Amino acid sequence: CINYTPGLKPVVSTKTPPIIFATPTKLTFDSVYDYAGKNKVPELQKFFQKSDGVPVHLKRGLPDQMLYWTTMALTVGGTIYCLIGLYMASQPKNK
Amino acid sequence: MTHQTHPYHMVNPSPWPLTGAFSALLMTSGLAMWFHFNSTILLSLGMLTNLLTMYQWWRDIVREGTFQGHHTFTVQKGLRYGMILFIISEIFFFAGFFWAFYHSSLAPTPELGGCWPPTGIIPLNPLEVPLLNTAVLLASGVTITWAHHSLMEGDRMSMLQSLLITIMLGIYFTLLQASEYLETPFTISDGVYGSTFFMATGFHGLHVIIGSTFLTICFFRQLNFHFTSSHHFGFEAAAWYWHFVDVVWLFLYVSIYWWGS
Numbered sequence: 574c575i576n577y578t579p580g581l582k583p584v585v586s587t588k589t590p591p592i593i594f595a596t597p598t599k600l601t602f603d604s605v606y607d608y609a610g611k612n613k614v615p616e617l618q619k620f621f622q623k624s625d626g627v628p629v630h631l632k633r634g635l636p637d638q639m640l641y642w643t644t645m646a647l648t649v650g651g652t653i654y655c656l657i658g659l660y661m662a663s664q665p666k667n668k
Numbered sequence: 669m670t671h672q673t674h675p676y677h678m679v680n681p682s683p684w685p686l687t688g689a690f691s692a693l694l695m696t697s698g699l700a701m702w703f704h705f706n707s708t709i710l711l712s713l714g715m716l717t718n719l720l721t722m723y724q725w726w727r728d729i730v731r732e733g734t735f736q737g738h739h740t741f742t743v744q745k746g747l748r749y750g751m752i753l754f755i756i757s758e759i760f761f762f763a764g765f766f767w768a769f770y771h772s773s774l775a776p777t778p779e780l781g782g783c784w785p786p787t788g789i790i791p792l793n794p795l796e797v798p799l800l801n802t803a804v805l806l807a808s809g810v811t812i813t814w815a816h817h818s819l820m821e822g823d824r825m826s827m828l829q830s831l832l833i834t835i836m837l838g839i840y841f842t843l844l845q846a847s848e849y850l851e852t853p854f855t856i857s858d859g860v861y862g863s864t865f866f867m868a869t870g871f872h873g874l875h876v877i878i879g880s881t882f883l884t885i886c887f888f889r890q891l892n893f894h895f896t897s898s899h900h901f902g903f904e905a906a907a908w909y910w911h912f913v914d915v916v917w918l919f920l921y922v923s924i925y926w927w928g929s
Binding site: 610612613614617618620621622628629630632640641643644645647648649651652654655658659662 | 697700720728
């Protein structure tokens, strides 16, 4: 009797598969550095080149704004404190 | 849709020159408050706002160059001129301290004993730690050149390794010099010898720290693939600055440590 099932072909390959390490997926000397991050520059380039009219120092949104406001507050507040201090220091000492 | 027909970079309006100027006001008046009224709050505020300004200003330049592509060849030429002029201004800054040293040491006054080093001053032996420091900085000049060539040849790992060695040599120099400062038998208030020694070597040490910081930033930028083999001016600027720091040390070593002992 011939081993013949009409209309049905074997779904799974009957060839023996290669042993698992015979064909490594990547052959590169940089693999040890991959954990440090892939090259994100192209996506950052796309992100920062969005023409949304936002200036470069605020382009990232919330973290940029927070840092900007902190810097401004400390700078302007510090300047006012400085001017008051200089005014007081310029007063003659009351004996 | 408009687009520029010239190669220059029209920068977005930026708040950092203003915050930088105000931080300079806070730092200088903060120094006066510290000297005369024993209060450090203004100085601390000034140094903090200065750091914030520097971080954000240079972060924006990286965004404009690496991410937005504004650094055309013409813009890069301008940046090169700028860095060269800045280094020249630093050369003049150090020239002042060398002038002061030679003014006092070439014709020592009777108050010093008519000799240099002045009477009572025991100078450091130039063949001990100062010579090691010279070797450390010269070696770092070699390693940074190795890093540059690796970068130009696209050898990523070698560039990272040699840049790391350069930074570690810079840190080693700083630690050695700090230990020397603790070992000197003289202080900054020991006459004109102490003043010229510590002002010149002190500002040099500050520049080593600045240079090491600049190189460290370059290291992280290289890790993040910012540099290409043909476009890496940030690294070149750091390398020029590092060589400048090395050359200043050579002048310091020959003048103050060797001739001046």
